[in-house]
Amino acid sequence: MLRSLFLFDMTFWLYLAALGLYVGYVLARRPGLQFALAGLPTAGPEGESGWATQIGQVATIVTIFGWVVNTLALLTRAYERLQLSGTFAPWSNQFEAMAYVSWAIILGYVLLEFRYRIKAIGAFVVGIGFIAMGAASLLPYRYQTAEPLVPALNSYWIYIHVSVTLTSYAAFAMAGGLGIMYLLKERAEQRGNRSGVLAAFPDLETIDELGYKAIMVGFPLLAFGIILGAMWANYAWGGYWSWDPKETWSLIVWLIYGAYVHARMNRGWEGRRAAIYAIFGFLMVIFCFWGVNFLLSGLHAYA
Amino acid sequence: MNGERQVLVEKEAAPVATPKLGWEEISAELAGFFASIKLAMFLFIVLAMTATIGTVIQQGERPDVYIKEYGEEAYRWFLRLGFTDVYHTWWFTSLLALLCINSLTCFYKRFPAIWRSMMQDKVNVALPFITSMKHNAEIRVAGTKERVAEGMVHMLAEKGYRVLVKNDPQEVTLYATKGIMGRVGAHMAHLSATVIVLGGLIGSYWGFQEFGVCLEGQTYHIPKGNFDLRIDKFWIDYHDNGAVKSYNSTLTVIDHDRPMTTKTITVNDPLVYKGIWFYQSSYGDAWDRVEVARINIKEKETDRVLKTVDLEWQKEVTVDHLGLKLALTDFVADFSFNSSEKKVYSKSVEHANPAVRLAIQERKTLRATPWIFYHYPDLFDIQGSRYRFELVGYQPMKFTGLQINKDPGVNIVWVGSTMIVVGITLSSFIYHRRLWAKVIPHDAGATVHLGGNSHKSQIDFQKEFRKLTERIKTINT
Numbered sequence: 001m002l003r004s005l006f007l008f009d010m011t012f013w014l015y016l017a018a019l020g021l022y023v024g025y026v027l028a029r030r031p032g033l034q035f036a037l038a039g040l041p042t043a044g045p046e047g048e049s050g051w052a053t054q055i056g057q058v059a060t061i062v063t064i065f066g067w068v069v070n071t072l073a074l075l076t077r078a079y080e081r082l083q084l085s086g087t088f089a090p091w092s093n094q095f096e097a098m099a100y101v102s103w104a105i106i107l108g109y110v111l112l113e114f115r116y117r118i119k120a121i122g123a124f125v126v127g128i129g130f131i132a133m134g135a136a137s138l139l140p141y142r143y144q145t146a147e148p149l150v151p152a153l154n155s156y157w158i159y160i161h162v163s164v165t166l167t168s169y170a171a172f173a174m175a176g177g178l179g180i181m182y183l184l185k186e187r188a189e190q191r192g193n194r195s196g197v198l199a200a201f202p203d204l205e206t207i208d209e210l211g212y213k214a215i216m217v218g219f220p221l222l223a224f225g226i227i228l229g230a231m232w233a234n235y236a237w238g239g240y241w242s243w244d245p246k247e248t249w250s251l252i253v254w255l256i257y258g259a260y261v262h263a264r265m266n267r268g269w270e271g272r273r274a275a276i277y278a279i280f281g282f283l284m285v286i287f288c289f290w291g292v293n294f295l296l297s298g299l300h301a302y303a
Numbered sequence: 304m305n306g307e308r309q310v311l312v313e314k315e316a317a318p319v320a321t322p323k324l325g326w327e328e329i330s331a332e333l334a335g336f337f338a339s340i341k342l343a344m345f346l347f348i349v350l351a352m353t354a355t356i357g358t359v360i361q362q363g364e365r366p367d368v369y370i371k372e373y374g375e376e377a378y379r380w381f382l383r384l385g386f387t388d389v390y391h392t393w394w395f396t397s398l399l400a401l402l403c404i405n406s407l408t409c410f411y412k413r414f415p416a417i418w419r420s421m422m423q424d425k426v427n428v429a430l431p432f433i434t435s436m437k438h439n440a441e442i443r444v445a446g447t448k449e450r451v452a453e454g455m456v457h458m459l460a461e462k463g464y465r466v467l468v469k470n471d472p473q474e475v476t477l478y479a480t481k482g483i484m485g486r487v488g489a490h491m492a493h494l495s496a497t498v499i500v501l502g503g504l505i506g507s508y509w510g511f512q513e514f515g516v517c518l519e520g521q522t523y524h525i526p527k528g529n530f531d532l533r534i535d536k537f538w539i540d541y542h543d544n545g546a547v548k549s550y551n552s553t554l555t556v557i558d559h560d561r562p563m564t565t566k567t568i569t570v571n572d573p574l575v576y577k578g579i580w581f582y583q584s585s586y587g588d589a590w591d592r593v594e595v596a597r598i599n600i601k602e603k604e605t606d607r608v609l610k611t612v613d614l615e616w617q618k619e620v621t622v623d624h625l626g627l628k629l630a631l632t633d634f635v636a637d638f639s640f641n642s643s644e645k646k647v648y649s650k651s652v653e654h655a656n657p658a659v660r661l662a663i664q665e666r667k668t669l670r671a672t673p674w675i676f677y678h679y680p681d682l683f684d685i686q687g688s689r690y691r692f693e694l695v696g697y698q699p700m701k702f703t704g705l706q707i708n709k710d711p712g713v714n715i716v717w718v719g720s721t722m723i724v725v726g727i728t729l730s731s732f733i734y735h736r737r738l739w740a741k742v743i744p745h746d747a748g749a750t751v752h753l754g755g756n757s758h759k760s761q762i763d764f765q766k767e768f769r770k771l772t773e774r775i776k777t778i779n780t
């Protein structure tokens with residue numbers, strides 16, 4: 001039994017708790033609930049009830065704690081790999097990759113929360129981090145162990161190529177989460193519902209802009225990741241580009257976001273359309289990450 | 304005037320109706336078409352969609368594979384549309400070429416304005432231009448217009464802005480800009496597409512890719528590099544649990560009869576000599592030699608196994624108490640006999656009918672060189688011998704499969720790759736912002752009209768603009 005598995009499990013539960021807390025926070029900020037929950041109308045400057053602030057703080061703390069455990073889990077896994085086979089990249093199979101993606105998403109979220117002081121986004125973004133961790137936990141046990149790497153993967157390139165690519169996926173995941181949030185908020189506003197649960201969310205323009213930012217983080221990272229992959233292929237397979245399904249799909253994803261980046265230059269490609277597009281892009285990322293490994297064959301289908 | 308021109312640069316050039324059609328008009332129209340972002344988006348999306356085809360349909364298979372899976376009619380269509388080799392079809396290549404033309408035209412049309420703005424050394428805008436900007440503010444401050452302007456210049460320079468000032472009798476005009484590298488980065492990315500495609504083309508015209516099956520101890524001539532390659536050793540390392548850890552070949556380059564370099568290559572670590580790369584690509588069992596073979600020596604009379612010996616390749620072994628000397632001289636993986644040349648050879652590389660040839664010396668008198676078959680133990684009898692020999696197993700010698708490549712375009716591809724990564728990163732994290740201000744004096748001090756815009760990152764810019772406004776308020780206190 002690997003010790004890291006226990007820590008990965010713990011991360012899962014902590015993220016679940018954090019997600020619950022963020023949802024609680026959003027609910028508590030709902031003006032209509034203030035009385036029922038707090039007993040006393042202790043509305044803050046933004047109509048925040050007394051409870052919301054506390055719940056929000058706890059949510060942040062639990063998230064950070066979860067992230068620390070996630071970090072420890074990855075470090076422990078790296079150590080176990082070192083013991084087993086002399087390589088340490090803790091993103092060497094599907095399970096570890098998912099755990100790493102959720103690590104990156106949560107890190108991105110925590111940075112975003114500190115920078116912009118918007119907590120309600122946690123209900124979505126921590127949610128996606130949690131789903132990533134949850135999907136990893138659902139993998140059969142044999143996928144969760146630290147089998148030594150096959151020779152083709154046993155290389156320094158795996159450290160940097162895989163982590164950069166996965167980090168870009170995390171950024172796109174964040175943009176997808178913000179896209180969903182945008183659509184929900186917009187629908188609530190269109191129905192004239194300005195005081196419901198969604199009132200706690202930042203305004204549409206902010207969500208839109210943050211989503212754009214997330215993509216502008218993911219886009220160069222994915223380009224870098226693809227190129228690192230090409231350099232690796234040039235070392236391992238004797239050719240930097242062989243149109244293998246995985247590399248083709250990462251290029252497809254990159255092209256999709258390339259269209260987005262240019263579309264943003266035109267008016268009318270903000271807000272709703274951009275949000276839908278970001279969600280679509282994220283679905284393509286999921287396919288590139290999971291679908292290709294399980295549905296299509298190719299050089300990358302090691303897992 | 305300069306300031307206004309820059310703002311116009313951001314908008315798409317609207318297609319102008321052309322009453323007469325000359326070369327000027329056509330080329331302007333064409334340039335407009337090829338520089339349009341709409342075409343870029345179209346190409347990105349179409350490339351993304353068509354690239355999926357090759358991931359769903361297997362590429363470069365034999366016809367029967369497609370016919371079995373999709374039927375004959377579908378296969379005919381595949382051939383017509385090039386779906387069995389999508390990425391090398393004329394239409395896919397054309398899309399890539401269009402993307403290059405598109406991004407080059409974009410660079411050609413837009414970069415000069417950015418360059419001019421970097422080189423700009425004058426500022427000249429009218430007040431309504433400032434007051435009509437998305438971000439604008441009107442701030443009253445104490446002090447003369449020169450003092451106020453000086454304070455602003457200091458403040459903006461401290462924030463990393465490049466500031467231009469124009470002092471007129473009735474007002475001071477300021478222009479401040481920051482983050483132009485973000486836009487330079489975008490254009491670096493635009494050039495990179497063509498650089499990468501060029502590198503790829505060079506590689507496909509002047510490069511080659513070959514595959515070699517090489518045995519330990521042999522030396523092979525590499526005609527394209529005009530040197531020789533000796534395979535010193537091939538072996539496999541294993542993890543404790545039996546999984547393969549690495550495939551290794553030790554190679555020596557021999558150039559003009561002098562050993563130049565020796566390197567052990569593994570799957571992720573090729574040998575490079577004179578621009579030719581040798582990759583550990585595969586391995587397999589040799590069909591004409593073995594490391595060792597295990598032979599049972601049986602007594603003919605009793606059919607009892609008297610002894611089991613392991614014979615190494617072409618090494619004589621003495622079995623004293625039986626009065627035998629044995630040597631393993633030949634091996635074929637798939638035995639076949641050419642009756643006209645009277646030669647034994649291996650029909651294929653498969654180990655379908657393995658056989659070894661022994662050189663036997665029995666009690667100094669009897670000599671024989673029989674072929675012994677793994678699958679047919681009793682096929683031949685050695686006349687006069689007390690023994691029968693059985694091949695019970697063998698360990699084939701491995702060959703190493705080397706991929707041999709030369710790609711003179713690869714470094715150009717890396718240059719383009721660096722440009723694309725650096726360019727996109729710059730354009731993602733640095734955003735271009737510009738501020739214009741007029742300081743207009745009046746009896747109780749001065750009024751600052753501040754206006755600004757940013758290429759993107761509106762929230763950040765809004766914050767920054769608000770902070771700047773606050774700072775200006777306190778400029779002379």
Ligand code: HEM
Pocket residue numbers: 258261262264265337338339340341342343402405406407409413486489490492493496723726727730731758759
């Ligand atoms: C070939 C791959 C291409 C890449 C990697 C690429 C990349 C980029 C990037 C990263 C930006 C900056 C986006 C931003 O600031 O938000 C950008 C801007 C831009 N792109 Fe591209 N692009 C490509 C092709 C094209 C093409 C074919 C066009 C054709 C019109 C185009 C037109 C533009 C324009 C007009 C801008 C704005 C430039 C400015 O700020 O002055 N791009 N591009």
